[in-house]
Amino acid sequence: MPVLDLIDFGRRMYERDLLVAMDGNVSARRPDGTYLCSRAGTHKGFLEPSDFVVVDSDGKKLSGEGEPTTEIFLHLAAYQERPDVGAVLHAHPPHAIACTLAGISLEDPILAEVILTLGTVPVVPYATTGSKALAEACRPHFRLRDAILLERHGAVVLGRTPLEAFCRLETLEHLARILLLAHRVRAPTLIPRPEAIHLRKLGLGRYGGPPEAVAMRDREDADLPLPHDDGKR
Numbered sequence: 512m513p514v515l516d517l518i519d520f521g522r523r524m525y526e527r528d529l530l531v532a533m534d535g536n537v538s539a540r541r542p543d544g545t546y547l548c549s550r551a552g553t554h555k556g557f558l559e560p561s562d563f564v565v566v567d568s569d570g571k572k573l574s575g576e577g578e579p580t581t582e583i584f585l586h587l588a589a590y591q592e593r594p595d596v597g598a599v600l601h602a603h604p605p606h607a608i609a610c611t612l613a614g615i616s617l618e619d620p621i622l623a624e625v626i627l628t629l630g631t632v633p634v635v636p637y638a639t640t641g642s643k644a645l646a647e648a649c650r651p652h653f654r655l656r657d658a659i660l661l662e663r664h665g666a667v668v669l670g671r672t673p674l675e676a677f678c679r680l681e682t683l684e685h686l687a688r689i690l691l692l693a694h695r696v697r698a699p700t701l702i703p704r705p706e707a708i709h710l711r712k713l714g715l716g717r718y719g720g721p722p723e724a725v726a727m728r729d730r731e732d733a734d735l736p737l738p739h740d741d742g743k744r
Contacts, residue, residue, distance in 0.1 A: 518558040520673040525556030529602040536580035539598045550577035581641035588646040592653040598673040603665040606687035611662045620707035625686050627714030637662040654723045658683045
């Protein structure tokens with residue numbers, strides 16, 4: 512995957528206010544089994560080819576100047592759990608983070624297009640940034656989800672390409688903005704569970720998703736096992 516793609520989407524994340532300053536990191540899987548990632552201490556809006564390093568599956572630097580992103584273990588966990596993933600983006604979308612601070616769930620079935628493309632967006636409880644503990648806490652979510660939120664921290668999105676990952680990041684932040692607006696009036700109602708399951712089955716068939724989630728498409732609840740209250744709060 513060309514480094515220019517990662518440079519482009521680093522810039523787009525910055526221009527869309529999905530991160531600021533030295534926040535976030537980007538990576539891609541290489542055909543030889545190594546990984547290209549942004550180095551620590553770089554501004555994602557102004558990346559250049561020299562701002563990337565190559566690491567092995569253990570996170571050891573193989574080439575490039577500087578050190579790998581401090582979140583390299585988070586990226587590697589995603590690749591290890593998902594052989595179908597070719598790119599990982601980590602950003603700090605403000606509305607999504609605000610939802611984790613306010614206790615507003617992005618897992619509830621609220622918008623049809625989110626159910627179709629992402630299913631649900633789980634929140635991983637707070638753990639120290641850059642730690643192996645954080646990466647390990649994310650592993651089970653990576654198996655079933657293409658977008659997850661880190662409490663008080665940010666979002667991690669996966670895709671076959673940087674574009675696919677970026678689209679998922681935009682969808683996540685768009686959902687968060689809508690939820691925050693709705694909560695100014697009252698807590699939003701939910702899509703009834705039968706319809707949510709129907710939508711998710713359609714989405715898994717039409718758009719695909721994590722292989723483990725796609726394999727659950729014909730189950731009664733698809734990959735949406737969490738109960739909810741059919742529109743009542």
